[in-house]
Amino acid sequence: MIPEILKTRAEQGFADQFIAGKAGLPGAGNAWVEGLRDAAWKTYAATGLPHRRIEEWKYTDLRTLLRDAYPPAPALAEALNGDDIAQALGKDMAGIDCHLLVVVDGHFRAGLSDVSGLADRAKVHSLGDALGDPEDWLKSALEQTRSDTVLALNTALMTGGVVLRIEEDASIGKPVHIVHLFAAKDAASITTRNIIVIGAGAEVTLLESYVSLGSTPAQRNSVTDLRAGDGSRVQHVKFQNENLSSVHLTNWMTRLGADMTYNAFQFSIGASLARNQISVAFAGEGTSSHLSSAVMARGKQHNDTTVVIDHAVPGCESREFSKLVLDDAARGIIQCKVKVHRGAQKSDGYQMARGLLLSEGAEFYSKPELEIFADDVVCGHGSTSGQVDENLMFYLRSRGIPEAQARALLITAFVGEVLEKIANEDIRAAFMNMAETWLASEDE
Amino acid sequence: MAGVKERKTTEMLEIKNLHVKIADDDTKILKGINLRVPKGEVHALMGPNGSGKSTLAYVLAGKDDYEITDGSITWNGEDITGMAPDERAAAGIFLAFQYPIEIPGVATMTFLRTSLNAIRKARGEAELSTPDFIRLVREKTKALDIKDDKLKRPLNVGFSGGEKKRQEILQMALLEPSLCVLDETDSGLDIDAVKIVSEGVNALRGPERAMLIITHYQRLLNYIVPDRVHVLSDGKIVRSGGKELALELEESGYAAFGAAAA
Ligand SMILES: Nc1ncnc2c1ncn2[C@@H]1O[C@H](COP(=O)(O)OP(=O)(O)O)[C@@H](O)[C@H]1O
Ligand SMILES: [Mg+2]
Numbered sequence: 164m165i166p167e168i169l170k171t172r173a174e175q176g177f178a179d180q181f182i183a184g185k186a187g188l189p190g191a192g193n194a195w196v197e198g199l200r201d202a203a204w205k206t207y208a209a210t211g212l213p214h215r216r217i218e219e220w221k222y223t224d225l226r227t228l229l230r231d232a233y234p235p236a237p238a239l240a241e242a243l244n245g246d247d248i249a250q251a252l253g254k255d256m257a258g259i260d261c262h263l264l265v266v267v268d269g270h271f272r273a274g275l276s277d278v279s280g281l282a283d284r285a286k287v288h289s290l291g292d293a294l295g296d297p298e299d300w301l302k303s304a305l306e307q308t309r310s311d312t313v314l315a316l317n318t319a320l321m322t323g324g325v326v327l328r329i330e331e332d333a334s335i336g337k338p339v340h341i342v343h344l345f346a347a348k349d350a351a352s353i354t355t356r357n358i359i360v361i362g363a364g365a366e367v368t369l370l371e372s373y374v375s376l377g378s379t380p381a382q383r384n385s386v387t388d389l390r391a392g393d394g395s396r397v398q399h400v401k402f403q404n405e406n407l408s409s410v411h412l413t414n415w416m417t418r419l420g421a422d423m424t425y426n427a428f429q430f431s432i433g434a435s436l437a438r439n440q441i442s443v444a445f446a447g448e449g450t451s452s453h454l455s456s457a458v459m460a461r462g463k464q465h466n467d468t469t470v471v472i473d474h475a476v477p478g479c480e481s482r483e484f485s486k487l488v489l490d491d492a493a494r495g496i497i498q499c500k501v502k503v504h505r506g507a508q509k510s511d512g513y514q515m516a517r518g519l520l521l522s523e524g525a526e527f528y529s530k531p532e533l534e535i536f537a538d539d540v541v542c543g544h545g546s547t548s549g550q551v552d553e554n555l556m557f558y559l560r561s562r563g564i565p566e567a568q569a570r571a572l573l574i575t576a577f578v579g580e581v582l583e584k585i586a587n588e589d590i591r592a593a594f595m596n597m598a599e600t601w602l603a604s605e606d607e
Numbered sequence: 608m609a610g611v612k613e614r615k616t617t618e619m620l621e622i623k624n625l626h627v628k629i630a631d632d633d634t635k636i637l638k639g640i641n642l643r644v645p646k647g648e649v650h651a652l653m654g655p656n657g658s659g660k661s662t663l664a665y666v667l668a669g670k671d672d673y674e675i676t677d678g679s680i681t682w683n684g685e686d687i688t689g690m691a692p693d694e695r696a697a698a699g700i701f702l703a704f705q706y707p708i709e710i711p712g713v714a715t716m717t718f719l720r721t722s723l724n725a726i727r728k729a730r731g732e733a734e735l736s737t738p739d740f741i742r743l744v745r746e747k748t749k750a751l752d753i754k755d756d757k758l759k760r761p762l763n764v765g766f767s768g769g770e771k772k773r774q775e776i777l778q779m780a781l782l783e784p785s786l787c788v789l790d791e792t793d794s795g796l797d798i799d800a801v802k803i804v805s806e807g808v809n810a811l812r813g814p815e816r817a818m819l820i821i822t823h824y825q826r827l828l829n830y831i832v833p834d835r836v837h838v839l840s841d842g843k844i845v846r847s848g849g850k851e852l853a854l855e856l857e858e859s860g861y862a863a864f865g866a867a868a869a
Contacts, residue, residue, distance in 0.1 A: 558708040561668045562722035562778060563696035563729060572721060576712025576761075 174211040176232025181319050190294030203318035210312050222496040222528055223438050223467040233382050236268035236351035251344050251374040255593035261340035268346055269322040269353040284333035290356055291323035304358045304388050313412055317354055317386045324355040331362035338368040345375040352382040363392035368587050372402040380408035393420040393447055398586055404433035411437040421447025428585050429456040430594045432601055437466045444473040451480040455584040459601050460493035467496040474503040474510040483514040486581040488574055489525035500532040508539040518548040519577050571602045614645035617684035620786055620817055625678035627666055636662045638842035649818040651828055654839035655861045660821045661705050664790040668702040669695050682786055697729030701784030703775035705791045710762040718762045726782050747780045751807055768795035776807040787818045793827035805830030825857040
């Protein structure tokens with residue numbers, strides 16, 4: 164049944180999970196959903212987990228890094244309440260005034276969520292429920308379009324998530340906050356998918372938090388499929404602070420309409436292994452996508468952000484800006500490919516990645532790629548890597564600021580420059596506080 | 608000088624036979640400097656480019672690009688050579704940089720506050736409340752003709768040369784150090800700015816404060832009148848005298864003092 168190529172214990176484990184569990188997955192009994200899952204499973208089974216010889220996974224060899232496949236998290240963890248959510252988020256994030264959607268161990272929990280304020284501006288469903296009898300638009304969002312085995316594994320095994328539809332021209336002031344919480348008592352895998360459709364002309368801030376309650380190891384595979392309508396204004400923010408024994412694999416797949424702005428940010432400080440995959444496809448002209456990220460990692464944390472920007476149509480602008488603070492033996496990776504298709508004239512793309520290395524053992528890899536098949540385009544990239552500037556240190560210290568404080572001030576300033584890209588003040592302030600807390604706990 | 612009372616070594620900067628080289632190689636820069644600046648006095652250090660003026664300033668502030676191979680530096684009778692830059696600042700030493708540093712991402716106001724509180728803490732004083740701090744900064748910026756918007760911007764980023772120098776004097780005025788070393792604070796300033804900056808410096812003159820004013824030109828000394836003038840050439844003080852020495856230098860040039868002209 165399983166082709167020869169699947170050898171590792173983890174690969175075999177995930178494949179077995181599907182065979183053993185498919186009858187109990189949401190949508191079982193619905194022929195379309197079963198067909199979707201079977202096809203995805205075959206895609207996964209044919210190639211297994213990605214490894215370093217696959218260019219996009221060069222620095223993150225999942226076949227080596229994932230030793231075991233943890234069993235799926237039990238559907239219902241013990242009763243949780245709002246305090247548990249707040250504890251997992253931490254005080255800074257929990258303090259953000261928002262419309263709250265909570266997904267615990269891969270299952271949407273209406274009882275913990277509060278979307279009363281969205282009223283007629285948005286519709287919220289549980290993906291698990293929606294899969295029972297998916298509508299056509301949902302089917303098209305779920306259909307696999309890319310050869311990506313981690314995505315295929317997600318399609319085969321997804322247990323739930325949030326389906327969010329924002330009405331045309333709706334203006335939603337407070338962030339819509341989707342909290343993905345891991346709370347299982349034993350090591351477990353969680354496979355979720357969020358489907359977000361934003362109507363034309365709508366304005367919204369989406370915040371996704373990935374956090375854990377406790378230190379139980381988790382393997383998370385999460386996909387967010389976002390489609391934004393013409394003229395919409397979208398801020399899309401991710402906060403990743405899973406516990407340090409966890410694996411965090413997320414995949415944002417974003418499709419942008421015409422004449423809109425997409426302003427995305429990812430702040431990643433948790434997990435032992437994090438792969439933040441982002442693809443942005445321009446489907447309409449006159450749109451701009453600004454994508455930024457801040458990573459802070461220490462110990463043996465491995466954090467890989469891999470981005471693909473697809474200028475499929477003319478006249479769009481893309482910007483990617485990343486900052487990584489890496490201490491101890493942490494590894495930080497930024498891969499960003501900008502593709503400009505034939506005919507996508509007047510495309511404008513620029514990317515910059517900066518690594519700040521706080522120790523000799525830290526590693527930073529930056530791999531920009533431009534694939535340009537149109538002639539009238541402006542595209543560029545830059546990358547820097549270095550340590551805390553000793554001249555700046557001397558200046559601050561000559562003004563009485565002690566060494567540790569001077570260093571923290573400069574590192575905060577480094578991260579602060581990219582946090583400035585977040586338009587929502589509450590989220591920006593929360594991230595800034597967490598960056599400072601991260602630095603203050605440096606000597607632990 | 609007339610009217611200046613004798614000070615004990617516990618009340619002065621005393622540099623004895625100071626030899627300094629670049630830490631990374633064997634380039635010798637300072638070759639046996641002897642200098643005493645008592646509290647209550649303002650001394651000018653003049654000399655051609657490359658004579659070692661900034662090196663001396665940096666060594667006083669504790670920059671570790673330089674290594675002291677011989678000699679001593681004491682401030683108020685205490686050997687400072689083993690002290691970290693922030694410890695020296697806490698001991699009252701302040702260097703106004705010849706080339707002030709730009710610090711992206713750190714708002715000027717945040718920097719000033721962090722610095723002042725660190726110094727106050729080292730002196731055993733309480734932190735200033737926000738309103739008191741703002742009031743104090745307002746008062747000092749007004750005197751130095753520094754615009755408010757500069758304080759919100761990252762320190763020195765995009766500031767003109769003159770604006771950067773004024774920021775240095777602002778910091779000095781806030782921190783109230785007891786040993787002020789000003790490295791070519793006048794260079795790059797137009798005459799009006801020289802006057803404003805000089806007023807700022809003169810306001811700080813007092814019996815408990817020693818000042819070392821490094822300058823290439825005599826011009827600044829028309830506004831900040833020194834008690835003593837020293838001429839540095841090739842890492843050594845080749846001549847010392849009263850304020851009239853600066854005028855003499857202006858007329859005859861450094862060459863007349865055995866120094867390579869610059
Ligand atoms: N960090 C350094 N590395 C190498 N050479 C230096 C360094 N600092 C100063 N020098 C050299 O030492 C000499 C004196 O420099 P400096 O103290 O800046 O002189 P001044 O301020 O009088 O113009 C110059 O020849 C200069 O090039
Ligand atoms: Mg100099």
